[in-house]
Amino acid sequence: MTDLAPLSRALLSVSDKSGLLELATALDARGVELVSTGGTAAALRKAGLAVRDVSELTGFAEMMDGRVKTLHPMVHGGLLALRNDAGHVASMKEHGIVAIDLLVVNLYPFEATVARGAGYDETIENIDIGGPAMIRAAAKNHAYVTVVTDPQDYAALLAEMDAHDNQTRLPFRQKLAQTAYARTAAYDAAVSTWMAGAIGDPTPRRRAFAGQLAQALRYGENPHQSAAFYTDGSDRPGVASAVQHQGKELSYNNINDTDAAFELVSEFTEGPACAIIKHANPCGVATGETLAQAYQRAFDCDRTSAFGGIIAFNRPIDGPTAEAITGIFTEVVIAPGANAEALAVFAKKKNLRLLTTPGLADPAAPGLAFKQVAGGFLVQDRDNGLITASDLKVVTKRAPTDAELTDLLLAWTIAKHVKSNAIVYVKDGATVGIGAGQMSRVDSTRIAARKAVDMAEVLGLPTPLTQGSVVASDAFFPFADGLLTAAEAGARAVIQPGGSMRDAEVIAAADEAGLAMVFTGQRHFRH
Numbered sequence: 001m002t003d004l005a006p007l008s009r010a011l012l013s014v015s016d017k018s019g020l021l022e023l024a025t026a027l028d029a030r031g032v033e034l035v036s037t038g039g040t041a042a043a044l045r046k047a048g049l050a051v052r053d054v055s056e057l058t059g060f061a062e063m064m065d066g067r068v069k070t071l072h073p074m075v076h077g078g079l080l081a082l083r084n085d086a087g088h089v090a091s092m093k094e095h096g097i098v099a100i101d102l103l104v105v106n107l108y109p110f111e112a113t114v115a116r117g118a119g120y121d122e123t124i125e126n127i128d129i130g131g132p133a134m135i136r137a138a139a140k141n142h143a144y145v146t147v148v149t150d151p152q153d154y155a156a157l158l159a160e161m162d163a164h165d166n167q168t169r170l171p172f173r174q175k176l177a178q179t180a181y182a183r184t185a186a187y188d189a190a191v192s193t194w195m196a197g198a199i200g201d202p203t204p205r206r207r208a209f210a211g212q213l214a215q216a217l218r219y220g221e222n223p224h225q226s227a228a229f230y231t232d233g234s235d236r237p238g239v240a241s242a243v244q245h246q247g248k249e250l251s252y253n254n255i256n257d258t259d260a261a262f263e264l265v266s267e268f269t270e271g272p273a274c275a276i277i278k279h280a281n282p283c284g285v286a287t288g289e290t291l292a293q294a295y296q297r298a299f300d301c302d303r304t305s306a307f308g309g310i311i312a313f314n315r316p317i318d319g320p321t322a323e324a325i326t327g328i329f330t331e332v333v334i335a336p337g338a339n340a341e342a343l344a345v346f347a348k349k350k351n352l353r354l355l356t357t358p359g360l361a362d363p364a365a366p367g368l369a370f371k372q373v374a375g376g377f378l379v380q381d382r383d384n385g386l387i388t389a390s391d392l393k394v395v396t397k398r399a400p401t402d403a404e405l406t407d408l409l410l411a412w413t414i415a416k417h418v419k420s421n422a423i424v425y426v427k428d429g430a431t432v433g434i435g436a437g438q439m440s441r442v443d444s445t446r447i448a449a450r451k452a453v454d455m456a457e458v459l460g461l462p463t464p465l466t467q468g469s470v471v472a473s474d475a476f477f478p479f480a481d482g483l484l485t486a487a488e489a490g491a492r493a494v495i496q497p498g499g500s501m502r503d504a505e506v507i508a509a510a511d512e513a514g515l516a517m518v519f520t521g522q523r524h525f526r527h
Contacts, residue, residue, distance in 0.1 A: 004167040005144050010102035011054070011078075012044070013037040013070065013131065015109055018517035023075065023104065026158050026353060030166050032102065037069055038062060057098065063377050070130040079103060079137040083144045103138040103147045107131045107183070110189050111233050111510035120198060126264075127191055132184045142177035143170070149183045186210030192234070193368075207379055209370065220252045227252045235358045235367070238262050242334060243326040246346060247353030250332070254310070256280060258332050258355065261312035264417040266361040268314045275296040275417075278311040281437065285414050286430035292321040299324075301465075302451055303458060310334070314360055317342040326352070336360055364524040385522050387412055392518040393496065395507050400516040403428075404470050404493040411472035412495045416524040422474035423482075424449045425466045425491060432465035433489070441473065441482045466490045474524040476500040487513040497523045 010032050012018055017040070024034055024044050035052045037042055044051045054070055055061050057078070062069040078100035081088040092099070094352030108128035118126070138147035146168045148157055153176065160168050179232045189208035196204040211230025220227035229252075231240045239258045244250070250258070261277040266286065274294040276284040284301035288294030291313055299306050308329050313321070322345035325333060333346070334355040346354050367382040389405060400408060411426035418424060418436045423444040425433035433452035435444030452465040459465075467490035478497050483494060483506055494510060498519030510517045 003170045004166045005146065005170075005173065006103065007032055007101045007146060007161060009033045009035060009078075009100055010097065010104060011035045011075070011100050012104045012485065013040050013054075013134070014104065014107045015128075015152060016104045017043060019154050020044075023151075023154045023158070024049055027102075030161060032166070035100070051469075067129065067179055070154065071082075073097070073220060074136050075100070075134065079145055080133060080141050081144075083143070091515055099135075099144075101140075101145060103134055103145060104135060105131050106148075106151070107135075107136055107187055108148055110187065110194075110483070113188070113234075114194050115235055123194065128187070132187060135180045135184055138175040139180040146173050147176055147180045149176075149180045153179070182210075186212070186233075200469070202381075213379075215249065217255075218249075219254050229255055234367075234369070237266075237289070237336070238362050239334065239361045242355035242357045243371055245338070245343065247332075250353060254353065254401040257310045258312070258334050261310045261332075261419065262357070262471040263361055263363075264414070265314045267363045267413050267416075269360070273314045275312045276301075276306045277312070278305045278308070278396065281419055282414060282417060282431070282434060283309060284431055284434075285526060287410070288429070290320070291315050291318060292324050293468070295321055295324055297322050300455065300459060301431045301434070302455060304454075316356075319345055322346055332380055339459040361447070383416060383524065387520050387522060392495070392520060393498070394516070394518050395503075396510045396515060396517040398511075398514065398516045400470070400493045400518060404516060405518075406468040408472065408493055408495040409489075412524075415472040415474045416526070418474065418526065420474055420525045422472075422524070422526065423486070424472045425449070425452060425469045425486075426472070427465065427469040432469050441475070441477065442485055445471075445482045445485040449485070452489065464490055468492055470495065474526065475501070477506050478502060480506050483509055483515070483517075484513065487515055491515070493517065495520060497521060499523075 010027055012024060012034060013036060028034060028049050034044060034049060037054045039049045041053055057074045058072040059525045061332060074097055077097040081092050081099060081355050110124045113123050113126040132491050135147060135149055138145045144373060189210040192208055211232050213228060214231045215229040217227040219225055239255055239262060239273035257277050257280055260280045261275050264282060265273055265275040271287050272291040273287045274293045275282055276298050281483035285296035286294050288297055308331055310332045311330055312326060313335035316339060317335045318339055319341030322342035326345060326349050330352055332353045335357050336357050338356055346352055363386050364386055366384060368379055369382050370377050392522045407426045410429060411424045414431060415424045417423045418434060421438050421441040421444045423435040424431060425448055432447035435448030438444040449466055456464050469491050470493040471486040471491040473496040476497050478500050479502060493516040498521060
């Protein structure tokens, strides 16, 4: 391989024309011959630039509605020929093939077409063929050819040419080639994923996932782990699409916890709600008449754990809510907006990271979730299961009251976002005890109740916060012991999936304790 490769001829063919005219003008000024296709060529000619049509190289006009225009030996020979190979050079001379030193291509907007809900036939027509073929050819021959697939690399290309007399260095070309292969891989991943969904295949033989670098992180979960944040191109509101208004850059753990917080609070659409997250688990969730009240009630569930936590809201933040938040140290606040008064309050806390999103995430939207394991990865549908009052089955002699029913549904929604085994106590629209991630469901029940006792002491209340509450379990009670522990803590109603071999025993225990219990028929494990 040679280190420096001159740029004498460039082929430009782009769908995203941002920065195109500036780049082409700069290349023309540096004496680079411009070759182009279709709309790209028309745009360059309109700007007064001299452009040679690809059809002049190939001897064929574009055909089949543009499906065939660059798939030709004159193009691919010019990209793939080894300049130091006598045989390749002889073949070029024999067939009249000219060398292409620079390829600037970005692809048909397939991902955007899918995102706007286009039909099957239109989506198929937005699958680029010639573009990926040229990109892969140029990237393979990066010893001599420079390939650019992203407008954000235009400035770096021109700077490289200026620094090296219209030539590029091998390390520069290698980096662009890697970027190019990653782009075609991501493109094919998007196509294959869409097609699997379009034909209704939940388990295709091969799965491909791709992402675009959004942020290089200082480290991962721990300082000895390197890490980065990649976006997947979807339009789901959340931490990936949020605008950061202040504070230092987000860490790996910040991003993970902020995602958990916002996904949880997005479940609430009818009134102000707040979720406080610590280590990916909620330590307080509440609704309220105002956002400030929702925050205070969530905070009062576990004030100790809330310190240094992540706070999410389902409404734009106002001044009084911002004032309440800044009373303790908080890592991140995320919400679908913040007014001027709130922004001014937060500005006084330079270390607090404030994120605003374009809206709430749709908890019912379909999607995929995946997790790496040794030797592979697990893929499943996003947990978008939703339960309403009409889905519940009352299994005890006593049915829940209307107030209990409202709290039961709230507790059930929150339990979906708590690590299993999950137990959530709720009273009057706010969590009063959360037990997360224990190996025994009884232990989760006890831990949540113990936290309620501790917070009652902090708040100066004579009885545990769980007195008169309802309780949710993310999976069935395999024995009556967990349910009886909740009853001892003061719970008066229970919501759980049901389905245990000992359901009859658990129901009998609930009846004896005077509890109301409903089954959802749906489980919410979260590992």
